[in-house]
Amino acid sequence: MNPLLQKFDTPYGTAPFSKITNEHYKPAFEKAIALAKEEVDAIVLNTEAPTFLNTTVALENSGDLLGRISSIFFNLNSAETNDEMQQIAQEVSPLLSEFSNDIRLNEDLFKKVKAVYDQKDSLNLNGEEMMLLEKQYKGFSRNGANLNDEDKATLREIDTKLSKLSLTFGENALAETNAFELHI
Secondary structure, three states: OOHHHOOOOOHHHOOOHHHOOHHHHHHHHHHHHHHHHHHHHHHHHOOOOOOHHHHHHHHHHOOHHHHHHHHHHHHHHHHOOOHHHHHHHHHHHHHHHHHHHHHHOOHHHHHHHHHHHHOHHHOOOOHHHHHHHHHHHHHHHHOOOOOOHHHHHHHHHHHHHHHHHHHHHHHHHHHHHHHOOOOO
16 A cells, blocks of 8 residues: 555654655656546536636645645655655656646636636635636646647647756756765
8 A cells, every 4th residue: 555645644644754665656646647637627527617616726626645745755855865766756757747738738727717717806706816816827828828739739848858857957966965075
């Protein structure tokens, strides 16, 4: 049983690090991505008119498990890495980049987000809700939702390369930091 996919039965819901091994990460990422896709698909396939609750809030709450696993893994990878963790990071980073693009470039999902955004003045939202809605809409817009199909494909390629290069840069910086010696 993968502890990353279970509810953490620990004080304050902290990660049970003593039970997590490197073999747990990749299957957990794959399962969490699949679950997050199902959550997003449920928003897209909902036949009701888009509302703040069934679109904005539902999208904000989607992918919680993936976020939790990512936080645990990438914090450990940057603080206490090893060759095996770096290999896992090289394998899952493109998956995460692809998943992110699948959401941000999903035309049907963006139409729903835009429909809610376009009616924002009549929704009687409080400050936090308005900020969430604007942040979500701008996130889609700034990450390519308004691009044509050819430019979206180019953006996907760039994002995949960037995720790998960013990871490699971080690994190199960490290796240099760890190799530093001060001779007195």
